[in-house]
Amino acid sequence: MPEPESLQYVHTVISYRAPFHPLTDHQAQEAARYWRRRFSIAQHVVVERISRFQVTGEDGHPGWPLIGVVYDTDLATIYHTRALTVEDIVHELLHVQNPSWSESEVVHATGWVVRSLKSPLSG
Numbered sequence: 001m002p003e004p005e006s007l008q009y010v011h012t013v014i015s016y017r018a019p020f021h022p023l024t025d026h027q028a029q030e031a032a033r034y035w036r037r038r039f040s041i042a043q044h045v046v047v048e049r050i051s052r053f054q055v056t057g058e059d060g061h062p063g064w065p066l067i068g069v070v071y072d073t074d075l076a077t078i079y080h081t082r083a084l085t086v087e088d089i090v091h092e093l094l095h096v097q098n099p100s101w102s103e104s105e106v107v108h109a110t111g112w113v114v115r116s117l118k119s120p121l122s123g
């Protein structure tokens with residue numbers, strides 16, 4: 001199957017712009033599709049923007065920021081209250097790809113992937 005043009009665009013964004021650059025919601029959807037395939041994730045991946053007022057914090061009050069992923073064997077949903085970056089998407093999808101990893105293992109692997117994107121040798 002030929003690669004959709006949109007995925008090529010996402011690859012260009014990833015390769016030539018900072019992985020911490022905020023993406024539009026549409027770019028975030030495409031980046032999630034790109035990384036889902038790159039990480040060989042079986043689940044369908046959905047990106048869903050939610051309001052901070054849907055998020056209750058440790059103080060028991062709504063209005064908290066959140067980026068997180070909820071997944072089962074069929075579906076992974078990345079919830080976010082602010083614009084996602086490539087780094088966010090890589091991080092959340094590494095959780096899905098590696099359910100047994102601790103948060104610090106995911107953080108470490110995310111850093112490795114992000115640094116590899118910034119390398120001039122990564123193409």
Ligand SMILES: [Zn+2]
Nearest residue numbers: 091095103106
């Ligand atoms: Zn995490």
